[in-house]
Amino acid sequence: VIEMTRPNGAQSDRSVGSRTGPLSGVRVADFCWMGVGSVATRLLGDFGAEVIKIETRKRIDTPRRLPFYKDGSALTYGQEVIDCDPNKGGLFNNYCRNKLGVTIDLGSPAGRDVAERLISTCSVVTENFAPGVMERWGFTYERLQELSPGVIYARMSGYGHSGPHQHYRSYGPTVQAVSGLSFVSGLPKREPSGWGFSYMDNQAAFYNSLALLVALLRRTRTGAGAEVDVSSVEVGVSLLGPILEEVATNGRRTRGDAYPTGNRLEWPQAAPHGVYPAAGEDQWIAIAVFEDEQWRQLAELINDGPATDERFATAAGRFGAHDELDQIVSAWTVTQNAADAAETLQRRGVPAGRVQNGRDLVEDDPQLAHLGTFFELDHPVIGPAKFEGVPLHFSRMRPDHWRSAPLLGEDNEYVFKQIVGLADAEYDDLVTQGVI
């Protein structure tokens, strides 16, 4: 689904027009880089904020350098291509759509001066550096308040801006480890399986988006700006679920052989509840039986007669025979096409679904196609590419997808001349000096 929110060929015209959406009129000096910060401010740009991404040419943002190329062979995440084109990276395109892009050398006094003049035109400043980096450039909350009274200063970090570990280095996987999210994921009696992606880069980003929106709401109602401090580790802990209460209230110790429980649930005692092999390589089907009738419906499909086995008639009986049930269910699923079997089960009222991979989501999922989840924008270097949409559908507003990610420094002239108000000669000087 190509979502064209603008007439007149926005795909070829990359110049800035007026933005629509609830955040139109909000200008953001966005110092974010890497994953968490860029994903957090992406949402602001999607809904109309003028997000000005500030980059340095001396240290190219990692998502620009990672080899997510349409025409390249698939390299492992973390492998970087030497002397790569910073405008070719697909991950950056994914993270930075709908943003303006400028370059400033913040290591130079002239660069910091330009940054201050830019900040003074913005009502929101965002950053996800290690604590202390913004301060070294002089960008304390106090200074930002002088530059832009009522400013919202969003600080996104792994551990937060106080406490003995605030300078600890983190990224998604270590946040998942330290917050407990890795430990609670895995089969019993084995090492944790944890996470196969940086879930906490995403969730921390989304919580940072939410924190910014709440701060904006509060400013409208009270006039007060704020310094916002979101620690990814704390977000992770807050996502652990009822096990936190069980440990605190019942004194449960989770280290031992029985925890975590893999794909089985402890509460409610659902069985069979698991991920079962289907026909084909790496094909799986998830089945979650919560009710007796759901079991009867599943059992009817299986030939060997589990439907009549009285031991499986009750939830308690099934839960006690989970190992045996898993074998019975697997012996059936392994002969089935995952999507077809899931469809059959769903028609019978049994919660079930194929384990879908990235290809399945983008190419084959009829519900995502119906919702228009993936949309397309053109990019001068990358060409047309699909983007992950916002999973929110409003009755009176929609995301304003006006442009793919900025080329490095693409909007320097517009931002520094039109917004900051640099004279042509001053602008040219800064270019010559390598400041912007």
Added chain:
Amino acid sequence: MTDTNAELPALDGIRVVEIANDPAGEMVGKLMAQLGATVVKIEPPEGAPSRRVGPFAHNRAAPNPSLNFTHYNLGKQSAVLDLTEQERHARLAALLTDADVLLLAMTPHDAAHAGLDPDALAAAHDRLIVAWITPFGPDGPWANRLTSDLVGLALGGPLHTCGYDDHSLPPIRPGGNQGYQSAATFAAIGIALALIDRDKTGRGQRVDVPMHECLAVNTELAVPYWIYPRVVVKRQTCRHAQPSPTAPALFPTADGRFVYIVLVLADKKPWDLVVSWLAEAGMAVDLQDDRFSDPQYRQDNFSYIQNILECFFLIKNADEAYHEGQARGLPIGVLRSPEELYEDEHLASRDFFEEIDDGTGTHPHARSPIRIAGSAARPQRPAPLLGAHTAELLGRASTGVRSDV
């Protein structure tokens, strides 16, 4: 211009009515209550389903409360209203006249069964924001499919990348109801965007939040890996699924725990940090020899280096390795169990856990991770007893509480 209201909680004065059949909806209400909103949970006469799901306090069910319910419903009020009785919808309408948000979390079938029509409710209350979390969306080919946390994570994509190197094992669901949590986060964002819009336009609106779609945009790299190089990534134990295998990142420690660290061989700085750490423990072996200064040589001898590192961590306790490594500037993590979080000095110094009397005793509960300096956080209140606020909010008549039947 700043007024004294700035010292109030960020969402002070916002009123939310929550009708939620799953943890996604309940989590949104909790998040908003933590930020200062008043959240009224509408429950059927028998109580919300989550009250009957364990674990239970002191490992015994009713009358002991469900800790599942406690977790997702801290700080809310509870009013009993039997919505299967159509005449009681007038009571709901009365409650919605001064509400800012109606939060629904249920399937299209259940909404129809309860007589809840989001469009009609939004139309009847011009300033109301009606947020509706559904498993797959209000319409479309899968609208009436059933879900669960496991099924949601499977269809939505995150599950495919989680599990073990051994692919004879199935993908493994990560813990903590993250399918529901993903929908909750986006629903809260949608509500906040609609509130911001209402400040400009004076009008509320409906916002739909399909959990399936929230998960499909929450795979991090699996979708970009398909969109760009068109590759399906492969699961690996407790580390990123990748196009091709990478080295293990989980290291067992002397105390039977684990640390997480990725050995970066290409860059000089992290390499030097690791080698100096090993040398201090007398375990650098020959890694300080000149030939290891060549990144290509390090790459060629990867498994040799990895073996040395495995031995090194086996003589260290996990916390020791975590703090020593971090002190040296290495991004290393310790795999904490839930009970260990309450002893973490960093979380303690940030006062992240708050001791409150939750009805079963005084216990620590996590605060909101959204910290807005200057806005106060009220002490969290316990999860409500069933119908504790019915009389106050709905009057005694026509609500479906047992006393009026």
